[in-house]
Amino acid sequence: MNPAPVPAESASALGSLSEYSPAAKARNTLPAARQGLKNVMLYCNFWFFSITDKERILARHFGKLAVALAALFISGQAFAHGHHSHGKPLTEVEKKAEAGVFDDKDVKDRNLADWEGVWQSVYPYLLNGDLDPVFKKKAAKDKSKTFAEVKAYYRKGYATDVDTIGIENGVMEFHRGDQSSACQYKYAGHKILTYVSGKKGVRYLFECQDAGSLAPKFVQFSDHIIGPRKSAHFHIFMGNTSQEALLKEMDNWPTYYPFQLQTKEVVDEMLHH
Numbered sequence: 001m002n003p004a005p006v007p008a009e010s011a012s013a014l015g016s017l018s019e020y021s022p023a024a025k026a027r028n029t030l031p032a033a034r035q036g037l038k039n040v041m042l043y044c045n046f047w048f049f050s051i052t053d054k055e056r057i058l059a060r061h062f063g064k065l066a067v068a069l070a071a072l073f074i075s076g077q078a079f080a081h082g083h084h085s086h087g088k089p090l091t092e093v094e095k096k097a098e099a100g101v102f103d104d105k106d107v108k109d110r111n112l113a114d115w116e117g118v119w120q121s122v123y124p125y126l127l128n129g130d131l132d133p134v135f136k137k138k139a140a141k142d143k144s145k146t147f148a149e150v151k152a153y154y155r156k157g158y159a160t161d162v163d164t165i166g167i168e169n170g171v172m173e174f175h176r177g178d179q180s181s182a183c184q185y186k187y188a189g190h191k192i193l194t195y196v197s198g199k200k201g202v203r204y205l206f207e208c209q210d211a212g213s214l215a216p217k218f219v220q221f222s223d224h225i226i227g228p229r230k231s232a233h234f235h236i237f238m239g240n241t242s243q244e245a246l247l248k249e250m251d252n253w254p255t256y257y258p259f260q261l262q263t264k265e266v267v268d269e270m271l272h273h
Contacts, residue, residue, distance in 0.1 A: 087230050097226045100199025104192055108227035110204050112170055112185060115221055115231050119165045119256035122266060123158040126151070130263050134270040157235075160254035165236070172206075174215055174238075183208035183215035191220075191247055202226050205243050218243050222253065233257045233269070 090098070093106055125131050132147075135154065139147040166173040173182040188205040195201065203220040216238035223234035235253035237246040257266050 094225070094227075094229070098224045100195070100197075100201060100224075102200060102226055106226055107190060107192060107202055109187070109190060110225075110228050112167065112172075112187065112206060114225075114229060115223075115234060116167045116169075118259040119167070119234075120259045120261070121158070121160055121163055122255050122257055122270075123160050124163075125263060125266060126155055126158050130267060131270065133267060137271060156251055157253050158255050159252060162238070162254060164259060165256060172215065172219065181214035183210050183213040185209065185219060188243065191243075193247065195250075203237070203247060207243075216240060218246055220246050232273075 093102065096102055097106070122131065131154070132151070135151045136147050139145055139150045142150070145153075161176050162174050163177065164175045166175075170184050170186075171182055172185055173180055185206040186209055188207045190205060191203045193201050193203060201222055201224070203222050206219045206221075208215055208217050208219075217240045218238070220237040220243070221231070221234050222237070223231045225231065233256060235255050237249050237253065239246050239249075257269065261269070
C-alpha cells in the first residue's frame, strides 16, 4: 500500500519544526515507521486502523505532529487489538486513588515520561455530540442532574483551544489549529487537593524552562494516579500566572486521550472506566 502524498501546506509545516519539537529528529523516519507498523500488524494478523487513512488525516490536520506520532508507534506506544494498554493491573491502593480516596503518604513523585505520547482533546467530540451517550449514562446514575446539566458541566470542563499535545523527552508541544509552541519542562513537585466532596486529587506540576517560549509557563497534570505509572488519559491545567493560580482552577480541566484512539474507542473508554 503506497502512502498518501503529503499536501503542500503540510509539507511546509514539516519543514518549519521548532527547535524543541520532539518530531524534529524523527522527521525522516516516517517511511520506516509506516512499514514497521504494518509489519507488526501483519504479524498479529489484524488491522486496528487503516494506516493510509490515518496518515492522511495527520498530514492534513497536524503536519509535523504526524512524524512524532509515527515514531511513537514504533517505539512501543502503539495500541493492541484496537485498545491501548493500561499497563499492569492496579493495586488496591491505586483503585481507591482513582476514586479520590488515598493516604497522603502513598502519593509519589512522577516523571513527565508518564504522560509521553501524542494526545487529542475530547472537546471536539463533546461539541459534535459524540459524547452524548457518556453524559446520558452519568445523568441516569446521578438522578440529581439532567442530561443537559451534565453536558453543560463537562462542556465547561473540557473547553480548550489546544487540539493536540505531544510529549517526548521532557518536551511538551501544544497545537492550536495550525499554530504550535513548545518548551522543555522541569518537574516542580506535586500538590494534594481536597475537594468540596471530600474526595482528594493530586496535581503534578511542571514549569517551562525557556522564558522566550510561547508555550504555557506553568502546567499541571491530574489523571487519578498518585504514583509512577503511564497515563491512560489526563486533565491538564495551563497558564502563565503561577502554579498557585492554577491550583485554584476547578471548573476548567481540558481532557486528553491518546491520539491513536478513534471516536468510538474514546467513547468506550469513558463509558467503561
